[in-house]
Amino acid sequence: MIPPLLFQLMILLSWSINALAESPAIAKLNxxxxxxxxxxxxxxxxxxxxYLDYWYAVTCNSSTPILKSINLEVLNISISLEASTILVNHPVLDNCTAGVRRATVNFESSPFFLSDANRFTGVGCNTFAYLFSNNSIISGCISFCDKSNISPEPSNVKLRDSGCNGIKCCQTRIPSSLKLQKLNVSLSTIIFKGEMQGQNKCQSAFLVDQEWLGNNIDSPDKAQGLKHVPVVLDWGIHGSSFDSTERNSSKSYTRTSDCSRVFANISTSTNTSTSTRVHQCSCRWGYRGNPYLLQGCQGKLLPLI
Known part of the structure; x- marks a missing residue:
């Protein structure tokens, strides 16, 4: 016969195991x-x-998710204590002429911001790549080709190890102090007398998730052929939409979730200045799930006493 106290402990343990086995809801019902x-x-x-509003509508085309508001493929969406991020597949700017090519990365007015987990990368011979925002250069780099070309990089050396240090590839950070939503990319060729003959004349420039680049691309030559790369975006909920989320239907539910992380971007044009203010939420320590849903953070175990 099982002693009463041991029996009670077994019941509590069973409840705890079941609570762990049940995955909290991540999407709205049905x-x-x-x-x-x-x-x-x-x-x-x-x-x-x-979805909450226009910015978060996703279409599923042949098992490929597309975020309609920015028309980019979604590779991953993350909600955690550290940050809320979305990984999107972003096009690469390339240039196979001696001229200058420019492109704009623009998420203004959206709840999406360029994460400092990205690196700005230039690939190719005699490549001059730089970023500018509000008519000011904020970051840039130059890459050259090794004229001797005697000792190619070992195939097992990844860009993370070699540092993308200026030979066929250069890399720099974007300012982490800025919550950037719009960047202009410029890509051009620096021509030196007698160079570029017999060399690949194409260059490319792109923002890219640094972790992905270091783990998946093992040489500048392979990086040069990329057409799309993963880019990390921080995201949150616009202040104007925040109060309409399900979690705000119950003030008592703030015991399990926290939405105190707020950040903003100020965009200045010729005559106007606008501010984009967003809230980021996370489950409190000991809970897991989706803090943007009512009862979305679950799983804290009962003490076995």
């Missing part, structure tokens, strides 16, 4: 939770009534 192998948590959603 809404798709995945597109292909990509999880789609609220406030993002697939289908009418499944």
């Amino acid at each position: 809404c798709p939770t995945h597109c292909g192998n990509v999880s789609i948590p609220f406030p993002f959603g697939i289908g009418t009534g499944c």
